Amino acid sequence: MEDLKTRALRYHEEGRPGKVSVVPSKPCATADDLSLAYTPGVAQAVLAIDNNKDDAYRYTSKGNLVAVISNGTAILGLGDRGALASKPVMEGKGVLFKRFADIDVFDIEVNEKDPDKFIDIVAAISPTFGGINLEDIKGPECFYIENELKKRCDIPVFHDDQHGTAIIASAALINGAEIVGKKLEDMKVVFSGAGAAGCSCAKMFLSMGIKKENLIMTDIDGVIYKGRPGLNPVHESLAADTPFRTLKEAIVGADVFMGVSAKGVLKPEMLQSMAKDPIVFAMANPDPEITYEEAKSVRNDVIMGTGRSDYPNQINNILGFPFIFRGALDVRATEITENMKKAAALALARLTKEAVPEEVKKAYGGQDFSFGRNYIVPKPFDPRVIEWEAVAVAKAAVEDGVALSPITDWDGYRETLKKRMRAYWN
Numbered sequence: 001m002e003d004l005k006t007r008a009l010r011y012h013e014e015g016r017p018g019k020v021s022v023v024p025s026k027p028c029a030t031a032d033d034l035s036l037a038y039t040p041g042v043a044q045a046v047l048a049i050d051n052n053k054d055d056a057y058r059y060t061s062k063g064n065l066v067a068v069i070s071n072g073t074a075i076l077g078l079g080d081r082g083a084l085a086s087k088p089v090m091e092g093k094g095v096l097f098k099r100f101a102d103i104d105v106f107d108i109e110v111n112e113k114d115p116d117k118f119i120d121i122v123a124a125i126s127p128t129f130g131g132i133n134l135e136d137i138k139g140p141e142c143f144y145i146e147n148e149l150k151k152r153c154d155i156p157v158f159h160d161d162q163h164g165t166a167i168i169a170s171a172a173l174i175n176g177a178e179i180v181g182k183k184l185e186d187m188k189v190v191f192s193g194a195g196a197a198g199c200s201c202a203k204m205f206l207s208m209g210i211k212k213e214n215l216i217m218t219d220i221d222g223v224i225y226k227g228r229p230g231l232n233p234v235h236e237s238l239a240a241d242t243p244f245r246t247l248k249e250a251i252v253g254a255d256v257f258m259g260v261s262a263k264g265v266l267k268p269e270m271l272q273s274m275a276k277d278p279i280v281f282a283m284a285n286p287d288p289e290i291t292y293e294e295a296k297s298v299r300n301d302v303i304m305g306t307g308r309s310d311y312p313n314q315i316n317n318i319l320g321f322p323f324i325f326r327g328a329l330d331v332r333a334t335e336i337t338e339n340m341k342k343a344a345a346l347a348l349a350r351l352t353k354e355a356v357p358e359e360v361k362k363a364y365g366g367q368d369f370s371f372g373r374n375y376i377v378p379k380p381f382d383p384r385v386i387e388w389e390a391v392a393v394a395k396a397a398v399e400d401g402v403a404l405s406p407i408t409d410w411d412g413y414r415e416t417l418k419k420r421m422r423a424y425w426n
Contacts, residue, residue, distance in 0.1 A: 019091040066131045066325055068093045069108045069122055074138035077285055083109040086136050101322035101386060102420055115141045123152045130329050134159040139196040140232045156328045156336045162200035164317030167341050169281055170204045171348035172315050175376040176303045180277035182255060184209035190254045192247055192289060193261030194219040199234050201258055216240045216250045223250055259289035266290040268298045281305045281315055303373050312374035319348060323386050327393030331403035340396040347392035351378050383425045387414045
């Protein structure tokens with residue numbers, strides 16, 4: 001069998017290079033079509049929008065168009081490879097947006113590392129879009145960039161590396177805790193990795209019920225403790241009041257390990273020192289902090305999740321961003337609030353407890369899924385995810401008062417989502 005590199009490069013090269021294209025949504029086959037699509041007819045749409053900016057949602061693709069934007073400073077686990085090298089990933093996000101939520105995407109690679117200049121560029125092009133998905137931007141700049149763009153834009157701005165991971169991991173945490181019979185407020189959580197994903201996961205875990213005194217963050221230099229020199233403001237807010245200085249010390253008696261760091265960081269003896277029924281989310285890709293096989297050989301009571309699709313409990317952002325934006329766009333949300341993120345996590349947690357349809361089992365080679373240690377989050381190819389998660393997000397937007405086009409018929413909206421996606425699932 002050919003190696004992954006050969007297969008992947010051929011996939012991206014064959015036929016038309018790349019993974020996305022622009023397809024017209026209206027006919028342009030006759031002279032009359034042309035007169036409507038462009039001059040002179042297009043002037044009518046221009047004048048309508050000039051008179052009422054909201055008409056952009058009636059006469060252009062803005063309401064179903066998301067910008068996936070990166071400067072390439074933190075591409076996957078590959079580091080800073082530059083804006084151009086980030087394009088395959090951004091195109092890939094576009095494929096997933098379309099495949100799982102029927103959202104159109106322009107991927108935009110910005111050759112600018114200065115955070116303020118980057119912010120100016122993105123803010124200047126934001127009128128084109130209904131939402132902005134920031135991607136693969138290194139920390140701590142990513143926190144500043146997202147916060148400033150949220151202030152300057154009247155559409156949702158969402159840094160997926162932060163919030164996508166946090167939402168899916170929170171759903172998994174809720175279900176994992178229920179399975180082992182532990183309360184979130186009683187659980188000790190230790191993080192390995194304090195970048196964008198790690199910090200966002202920590203904040204969301206706290207919002208879900210984990211107590212601040214029971215959470216310890218570590219990075220390449222050890223425990224992030226109060227008073228440690230050189231901490232940025234985000235790390236200072238998460239610093240622990242603890243005598244521990246190493247991951248090995250901090251993890252003793254922990255109920256949860258959350259890894260967003262590097263291959264092999266969680267040693268077998270560290271896992272052995274954790275509490276009964278430990279929950280381990282080893283999210284480093286492609287090689288986790290501890291392999292599934294190694295973890296199971298050390299502790300048969302472990303609940304294990306990774307970012308990989310070849311092991312149980314794949315905690316992957318694909319369960320988040322397409323459906324979150326679908327719900328946000330459909331009510332014309334002006335932002336994605338904390339309540340909307342929490343609603344997404346809770347919806348995923350609840351869906352996992354539902355009986356899994358045969359069509360989902362077939363997509364995974366006939367595997368039988370039921371709520372338990374090896375099934376704590378839904379599968380990406382479960383067509384029910386959009387109706388559960390997008391509806392929950394849209395409802396939360398309405399509740400928070402950030403929806404400019406509130407939905408009132410939720411059953412009707414749910415059916416609309418099913419019909420919209422039927423072509424992709426059949």
